Amino acid sequence: MEFITGVAKKDTxxxxxxxxxxxxxxxxxxxxxxxxxxxxxxxxxVVLRKREGLLQCVYEEGVTKFDLKTLKEAATVEVEGVLAxxxxxxxxxxxxxxxxxxxxxPTEQMxxxxxxxxxxxxxxxxxxYRPVSLRNVRxxxxxxxxEGIVRGFRDFLYEQGFTEIHTPKLGAKSAEGGANLFKLEYxxxxxxxxxxxxxxxxxxxGVFDRVFETAPVFRAEKHNTKRHLNEYxxxxxxxxxxxxxxxxMAMETGFLQYTMALLQKEYSRELxxxxxxxxxxxKIPCVRFDVAKKQVAEKYNREIRNPYDxxxxxxxxxxxxxxxxCDADFVFVTHYPSKKRxxxxxxxxxxxxxxxxxxxxxxGLEITTGGQRIHSYPELLTKMEERGMTEEGMEQYLSxxxxxxxxxxxxxxxxxxxxxxxxxxxxxxxxxxxxxxxSRLEP
Amino acid sequence: MEFITGVAKKDTxxxxxxxxxxxxxxxxxxxxxxxxxxxxxxxxxVVLRKREGLLQCVYEEGVTKFDLKTLKEAATVEVEGVLAxxxxxxxxxxxxxxxxxxxxxPTEQMxxxxxxxxxxxxxxxxxxYRPVSLRNVRxxxxxxxxEGIVRGFRDFLYEQGFTEIHTPKLGAKSAEGGANLFKLEYxxxxxxxxxxxxxxxxxxxGVFDRVFETAPVFRAEKHNTKRHLNEYxxxxxxxxxxxxxxxxMAMETGFLQYTMALLQKEYSRELxxxxxxxxxxxKIPCVRFDVAKKQVAEKYNREIRNPYDxxxxxxxxxxxxxxxxCDADFVFVTHYPSKKRxxxxxxxxxxxxxxxxxxxxxxGLEITTGGQRIHSYPELLTKMEERGMTEEGMEQYLSxxxxxxxxxxxxxxxxxxxxxxxxxxxxxxxxxxxxxxxSRLEP
Numbered sequence: 001m002e003f004i005t006g007v008a009k010k011d012t013x014x015x016x017x018x019x020x021x022x023x024x025x026x027x028x029x030x031x032x033x034x035x036x037x038x039x040x041x042x043x044x045x046v047v048l049r050k051r052e053g054l055l056q057c058v059y060e061e062g063v064t065k066f067d068l069k070t071l072k073e074a075a076t077v078e079v080e081g082v083l084a085x086x087x088x089x090x091x092x093x094x095x096x097x098x099x100x101x102x103x104x105x106p107t108e109q110m111x112x113x114x115x116x117x118x119x120x121x122x123x124x125x126x127x128x129y130r131p132v133s134l135r136n137v138r139x140x141x142x143x144x145x146x147e148g149i150v151r152g153f154r155d156f157l158y159e160q161g162f163t164e165i166h167t168p169k170l171g172a173k174s175a176e177g178g179a180n181l182f183k184l185e186y187x188x189x190x191x192x193x194x195x196x197x198x199x200x201x202x203x204x205x206g207v208f209d210r211v212f213e214t215a216p217v218f219r220a221e222k223h224n225t226k227r228h229l230n231e232y233x234x235x236x237x238x239x240x241x242x243x244x245x246x247x248x249m250a251m252e253t254g255f256l257q258y259t260m261a262l263l264q265k266e267y268s269r270e271l272x273x274x275x276x277x278x279x280x281x282x283k284i285p286c287v288r289f290d291v292a293k294k295q296v297a298e299k300y301n302r303e304i305r306n307p308y309d310x311x312x313x314x315x316x317x318x319x320x321x322x323x324x325x326c327d328a329d330f331v332f333v334t335h336y337p338s339k340k341r342x343x344x345x346x347x348x349x350x351x352x353x354x355x356x357x358x359x360x361x362x363x364g365l366e367i368t369t370g371g372q373r374i375h376s377y378p379e380l381l382t383k384m385e386e387r388g389m390t391e392e393g394m395e396q397y398l399s400x401x402x403x404x405x406x407x408x409x410x411x412x413x414x415x416x417x418x419x420x421x422x423x424x425x426x427x428x429x430x431x432x433x434x435x436x437x438x439s440r441l442e443p
Numbered sequence: 444m445e446f447i448t449g450v451a452k453k454d455t456x457x458x459x460x461x462x463x464x465x466x467x468x469x470x471x472x473x474x475x476x477x478x479x480x481x482x483x484x485x486x487x488x489v490v491l492r493k494r495e496g497l498l499q500c501v502y503e504e505g506v507t508k509f510d511l512k513t514l515k516e517a518a519t520v521e522v523e524g525v526l527a528x529x530x531x532x533x534x535x536x537x538x539x540x541x542x543x544x545x546x547x548x549p550t551e552q553m554x555x556x557x558x559x560x561x562x563x564x565x566x567x568x569x570x571x572y573r574p575v576s577l578r579n580v581r582x583x584x585x586x587x588x589x590e591g592i593v594r595g596f597r598d599f600l601y602e603q604g605f606t607e608i609h610t611p612k613l614g615a616k617s618a619e620g621g622a623n624l625f626k627l628e629y630x631x632x633x634x635x636x637x638x639x640x641x642x643x644x645x646x647x648x649g650v651f652d653r654v655f656e657t658a659p660v661f662r663a664e665k666h667n668t669k670r671h672l673n674e675y676x677x678x679x680x681x682x683x684x685x686x687x688x689x690x691x692m693a694m695e696t697g698f699l700q701y702t703m704a705l706l707q708k709e710y711s712r713e714l715x716x717x718x719x720x721x722x723x724x725x726k727i728p729c730v731r732f733d734v735a736k737k738q739v740a741e742k743y744n745r746e747i748r749n750p751y752d753x754x755x756x757x758x759x760x761x762x763x764x765x766x767x768x769c770d771a772d773f774v775f776v777t778h779y780p781s782k783k784r785x786x787x788x789x790x791x792x793x794x795x796x797x798x799x800x801x802x803x804x805x806x807g808l809e810i811t812t813g814g815q816r817i818h819s820y821p822e823l824l825t826k827m828e829e830r831g832m833t834e835e836g837m838e839q840y841l842s843x844x845x846x847x848x849x850x851x852x853x854x855x856x857x858x859x860x861x862x863x864x865x866x867x868x869x870x871x872x873x874x875x876x877x878x879x880x881x882s883r884l885e886p
Binding site: 004012031033072104105106107110111129131135144146151158166167169170171173186187189204210215216218220230233241246257284285286376378397400401404405415433434435436439442 | 663665726
C-alpha cells in the first residue's frame with residue numbers, strides 16, 4: 001500500500017536557502033520564470049524570477065549545454081549550475097549554468113514590460129493585464145505587504161484573546177439599511193450581500209467576548225472615486241467588557257504597533273523594494289470631531305459648511321494639521337454626530353447629538369470606523385423607534401440583547417485603503433488584486 | 444493634546460491570568476456573564492462564563508455586599524472577591540464575592556437551557572436561537588476548534604512560502620460553469636458569485652508561485668443534505684513548480700500534521716470539552732479511484748453501478764475499508780475520471796480517461812478536491828474545445844497561460860466539513876456558525 005507522509009525536501013533551492021547555506025562553488029538546482037534575457041554574444045544573463053526575488057544566471061556558450069536561442073522570456077525552467085559570488089547581481093550571487101530544462105513556454109509576446117523596475121503604464125492597463133502586470137517585482141511586493149497587514153491583524157488579536165469567526169455573506173436583511181445593498185434571488189426568496197459583518201460580530205460578543213473576522217464585504221455604492229471599491233476586504237473586530245470606546249482605539253493602536261513591527265521583521269525585503277518608511281505608531285493623537293473641524297477651519301482659513309459632516313477635503317486637512325502640529329501620521333477623530341452614525345452606535349450621555357465613536361484617519365484618509373455600541377435592549381429599541389425602524393428581519397440580532405450583552409464596541413478597517421496609505425499610493429485600485437468598481441467586474 | 448498609546452492592562456483578570464498568578468487569598472476583580480445561579484439559602488454559587496471557561500463565585504449573605512435577588516442569569520457583571528482553592532470548582536478555584544456590579548441585564552427568559560453540559564435540543568432549535576445556543580460551553584468550543592484549523596492552515600502555508608491572496612467574489616463568469624451559480628445584477632450588468640477562487644489562484648501562481656486563500660464560496664446547488672451548504676468557507680491553495688500531484692497531497696498531509704499539533708498545543712481545553720481524540724496523520728494511504736471501487740465492491744459485496752462516479756455510500760465504504768485494513772482516518776483517492784473533473788484538470792498521460800487528481804476522504808466523507816492543472820496554453824485550448832467551451836469571459840485567465848505558467852496544482856478544503864469530521868458531528872450545520880441552505884437565510 002502507498003502512503004503520503006508529508007512534505008519532503010525538494011532538490012531545487014529557494015533564494016533564502018541559497019543565501020543561508022554554504023553553496024559557493026557548488027552545483028545546485030533552481031527553478032523559476034525567465035524574467036529577462038540579456039544576450040551579450042558569447043555570454044548571456046538569464047534572470048530568473050522566483051517568489052523571493054530575482055536570481056541572475058549566466059549562460060556561457062560552450063559551457064552551458066543548451067541553445068540559448070530556444071529560450072524565451074516568460075518560460076518557466078529548472079536550471080543547474082555552479083553558485084558564485086557576484087556583487088553586481090541581486091543578492092550578491094549568480095549561477096553559472098550547466099543545463100536548462102524548460103518546464104513551460106509562452107505562446108505570445110508580453111503586453112507589458114514587466115521586467116522594468118517600475119511598470120511605466122496606466123493603472124487601466126495594469127488592471128486590464130492583471131495576471132501579467134502583477135509579475136512585476138514592485139507590483140507584487142504591494143500584495144506581500146498587504147499579506148503582512150492581515151497577518152498582523154490576526155496574530156495580534158489571537159494574542160489578545162479574540163476568536164476568529166466566519167459569518168455568512170448571503171442574508172435576508174443587512175445591518176445598516178437598504179440603499180447600498182446588492183440584491184439577488186436565493187431559491188425564490190429575495191436576498192442581499194452583507195455590507196458588513198456588524199450584526200454577526202455583535203451577536204458573537206455574547207459568545208466569545210472578543211471576536212474578529214477578515215472577509216469580503218459588498219457595497220453597491222454609486223461612487224467612482226480613487227478611494228472606493230464595491231467589494232473590499234474588511235478587517236473587523238468586536239470586543240465586550242469595555243470601559244469605553246477608548247478601549248477600541250487602544251486595541252487598534254496595539255494592532256498597528258504590532259503590525260509595523262511584523263512588517264519590519266518579516267517583510268523588510270518588500271518594504272525596501274517599494275521604498276516605504278513605516279509610520280510612527282507609538283502614540284496617536286485623538287481629537288473631537290467638532291474641535292478638529294474648527295482647528296482646520298481656523299488654520300487653513302476654510303468655512304465650515306456642514307457642522308455635522310466631514311468632507312473629504314476636511315479629512316485631508318485634519319491629516320495635514322496633525323502632521324504639521326505633532327508629526328503624526330494617524331489621527332483618531334472622535335464623537336461623530338449621531339445622525340451620521342448607524343442606530344446601534346452609542347450616543348454620548350453628555351450630549352446626545354454626538355456618539356461615542358471614532359474614525360481613524362491615516363494621512364488624511366479614513367481607514368477605520370468604530371465605536372461603542374448600545375448594549376441595552378430597551379435603549380436599542382428606543383433608538384430604532386426614533387429612527388422609524390421596524391424589528392422585521394432583526395429578531396435574532398435583537399434576541400442577543402434580550403438575553404444579556406456586555407458593554408461592547410468594535411471597528412472595521414478597509415484592508416486595501418490601509419495598504420494604499422502605507423504604500424503612499426494615490427488610488428485604492430493600486431492595492432487591490434482584482435478591483436471591483438462600477439465599471440470593472442473582470443478580470 | 445490627548446494621545447492613544449496602545450493596549451493597557453485592565454484591572455480585571457482573565458481565567459488564564461488567575462491560574463498563572465499567585466492570587467490565592469488575594470482580592471481580585473473579574474467580569475463575565477452569569478451562566479448559572481444555584482441558591483442554597485445563605486450561600487449561593489454564581490458561575491460566570493468567560494471566554495476561557497467558567498469561574499465559580501460564592502455569594503454569602505452578610506459577606507457579599509449585594510442582594511442576590513436582584514441578580515439574574517444572563518446578566519453581565521463585574522465582581523470583586525477573594526480567590527480560594529476549591530477542588531470541586533472548575534479549574535480548582537473559586538471567588539468569594541465581596542461586591543457585584545451589574546453591567547447589563549437580560550429582559551427575557553432564555554429560550555434554551557444553555558448552562559446544561561449538552562444542549563438537549565434539536566439542531567433546528569439550536570439554529571433558530573443561534574446567538575443564544577452558541578453560549579453553551581460545548582457549542583462554542585466547536586468554533587474554537589474551527590479557528591485552530593484555519594489558523595493551522597495559514598500558519599503552515601506561510602511557513603512553506605505561500606502568499607495569502609484576497610480575490611473577488613463578484614464576477615462576470617465563473618471557473619466551473621453555470622448551473623450552480625448565484626446570479627445578481629451589478630450596476631445594470633449580469634454578475635455571479637464565485638463558486639471557487641480557482642481561476643484567480645491559478646493566475647496568481649504566475650505571480651507568487653505559491654498562494655492560498657481562506658474565504659467564502661457560493662454554490663446554488665439544490666442539495667439539502669447533511670453535508671451540503673450553499674455558502675461555505677473554502678481553504679484553498681495552489682502551488683507552482685510541482686513534480687506531480689503527489690506534491691499537493693504531501694502539502695495537504697503536512698497541513699494536517701501541523702494543525703493537529705497546533706490543536707493539541709493551543710486548543711487542548713476545547714478538545715477536552717468536546718471529548719475529541721485527534722486522528723493519526725503520520726501517513727495517509729493513497730489508492731486509485733478504480734482500485735478503491737473494486738476493493739469495496741469485493742469486500743462489502745456491492746455491485747459497481749457506475750464505474751465513473753463515486754456514490755456517497757461508496758465513499759463511506761472506502762473510509763470503512765481503510766479504517767479496517769490499516770487503521771487510517773484519512774484516504775487519498777486518486778485518478779478520478781476525466782469526465783467528472785473540470786476542463787483545467789490534467790489528464791493522466793498514460794490513460795486520458797483519468798486525471799492526475801484526488802479527493803481526500805476523512806472517515807468516509809470527501810473534505811478536499813485537488814490535483815494537477817493543465818499549464819500549457821495549447822493543451823488548455825484543446826481541452827476546452829473538446830468540451831465545447833468558448834473563451835468568452837476567460838480571456839484574462841487564458842492570458843496567464845499564454846504568457847507562461849509553471850506546472851502547478853492545488854486544492855480546496857471545506858472548512859465546515861473538516862471541522863464536522865474532526866468533531867464526529869453528523870451534520871455540517873453543527874459546525875457552521877450561521878448556515879446557509881435551501882431553506883435557511885437567517886439568522
